[in-house]
Amino acid sequence: MSRSVKLFAFLATAGLLIAACGDSGPSAPGAQQSAPGTAASPAPAAPAAGRPAPGGTLTFVLENDVINFDPLVSRAFVDRNVHYQIYDSLVRIDAAGKIIPWLAEKWEFSDGDKTVTLSLRKNVTYHDGTAFDADSVKWNIDRYRTAKGSARSGELASIDTVEVVDPSTVRFKLKAPFAGLLANLVDRAGMMVSRKAVEAGGEDFTRKAFRAGTGPFILTEAIKDDHMTLEKNPNWWGTDKDGNKLPYLDKITVKPITNSDVRLTNLKTGDAHVGNNIAGKDVAGVKAEGTLVYQEKPGLSFASIIPNRAPGFVFEDARYVRAVSMAIDRQEIHEKVFFGVGAIGYGPIAPPHFAFDPAFKPFPKADADGAKKLVAEVGKGALTFEFLVSSGDPQTLQLAQLIQAQLAKAEITAEIKQLQFSEILKLQDEKSFKGATLIGWSGRIDPDGNTYDHVFTDRPFNDSSYSNADVDKALDEQRATTDEAKRKAALRKAEQTMVVDDPARIWYRFGVAQLITVKALQGLEPYPDQLIRFQFAWLKK
């Protein structure tokens, strides 16, 4: 299976093994330190023991090779692990998931939230020596918005024009207020790339090692399927709380290893120093291992079963969807398939989100009798549906079989059909699958990214063909304001409808952000997006 496909299948079905711990899970949305909203420099992530010492080289085992270094066309999660080291975004998040200043030192919404003015950090240069300024921001954002085949155009669709006010101020005029815009600028849509590097290298500017970001590390070597070398950017603008220049490390070697067991072996033997993804079955062993430190934090991802709710299909009747949601034993899935790593979930809004409601537990226990009653109420006999599962992935099949067994207790028959992942994707995109599929979402920083496009009528990821006027209305409301209290109320209202009253999907779990380090490695902590902030890392001598 192609590696990106494998990764995606994995994310989609297993709902990110990268999964959260059950006990610390949903109720503690990252109560760690968070940088103040207008801080001039990023604060070191964790209050580490001892004083950070500059220098050192470490090896990072990554779950796959990077597919594309250009944020414009990057579509794989794995890419971002390296993007975050070589590029800076306009804004970033802290370890608690809150948006913090980065290349933009501050921002202001005006004109009824239809204008955003960003004040940019001064004296920042790209790795190739060109200056970062407002012109550069405009060029980048326009490139992401308009380039053919851009993977970023959707994230920036709310922007109408980008204006350069002065060299360190840029203004986005929006078509309509969009509360999720800043969160989109945290990631690839907000990553700033040197215009000179792109124009000189064309489509292939990232093909060989290149100097195009402003980030804490420079990519000096990239050997396909073997390793990448990131070297310290001595001119990076960030400092720690004592004013020492970041990053501390001289060099990072990134080794892509797709096999989770092999990654873990490398960490155990000390050949590698840090990883951010191990299989659930290994977590207990790593915690017990004396040489390694295991940290985790609730993630932004969710896993779900997608019924086809379009007219003419089995799940057109909402009661059937609810019956499945009631009959599933989420606790058992959590324990048996995911080894207790991750968190039980009921909807799309994840624990790190401001709108997350820890008390929202509409299906706290499997209720086979309740499900039977609902199916009987529809009055069309027993519920039987086709359950598409991608072939070649034993864990997904195991998950599907467990769900099948649980549904059987409520006399619901799930007929498992294994297909190539690419074929399932196509059926899902055409919305022509007969019953249900298993798919997840890697999660977005703003809850809008976990909801809107997935359930709003006719939006791109609305694979269940769901349409509910109340949900559409509530989701539009939360988009139109930057007032968090109002947004929270609207999002929770929409969630109640799309999960319980007129269910769009069957959500069953949240993922986790893992971080596995050797003892000597200090300064790192997991972030909800699972990406490692290597600028804070240092090695204890």
Added chain:
Amino acid sequence: MTQYVIRRLLLMIPVAFLVTIIAFGLLRLAPGDPVLVYAGEERDPVSLQELRVLYGLDKPLPVQYIVWLQHAVRGDLGRSLRTRQPVSEAIIERLPATLELGLAAIALSTSIALIVGTIAAVKRNSFVDLLTSSITLAAVSLPNFFLGLILILVLGLALRMFPPGGYVPFLEDPGDNLRRLVLPAITLATASMAVNLRQVRSSLLDVFSHEYIRTARAKGLRESTVIARHAMKNALIPIVTLIGLQIGSVIEGAIITETIFFWPGVGRLLVDSITGLDYPVVQAVVLVSALSFMLSTLAVDMLYAWLDPRISYGRSRT
């Protein structure tokens, strides 16, 4: 001779053409949409449509094929749908790993076949002959995906004699490179070793029954000279054919072994590209491996003439 070679080379063109049509057609029959596969979570319909246009996937199939062919004859094999890397670059990048593995396996299988096969032929019906016959029968019956896993389990994981998989470029760490080469090379060599060995044995036996061998022995030549100078050269023709074909099929021969041992060669590239519906890569790899097969059969035919002066090409027609 030159005319013969030219004729053979010209004959390759229609064959290669057919191969590309078959590869193109079969791949398009596989269900799924590559754009959806590579879009990952970024499934914005506008962007997807742009990608289809960009990759030329919006055009009718015959047009797509002709466009591809036009570029291919000029040496441009297109770009991977997944990584946008030029396909020729992707293949060249992985070729050293495949060649290293393939040639190591052929060298291993050939040398063992020649030595053991000769012994078995000379000592026909002895205990050694019986033993090699049974071992080769087992080796040829053992599928390499199974043998590979057994080797990983026993030598890689239980005894920890060799790394269970992975690849390190030779220039970076020659020792590690060779250590990692051992298991996949044995896996790949086993089946062909068995076939080659039986071939060596039977053609030597065949040659031994000829009168010129009796003559050579009657002249009072030492047995070793009889075997090396008289028997071997004449017995080599079928063996050269076999080995030549094995060299020509080094890419497809290594598909399974490369996948099992996580060996970053062209075979694994092909497997990944098939499941990922990366059309341009699959088409190019199939074409390259077909060409290498055809060229190696031609080389084998050339070798015949050298090995056996009675065989000549072209002259018979004039």
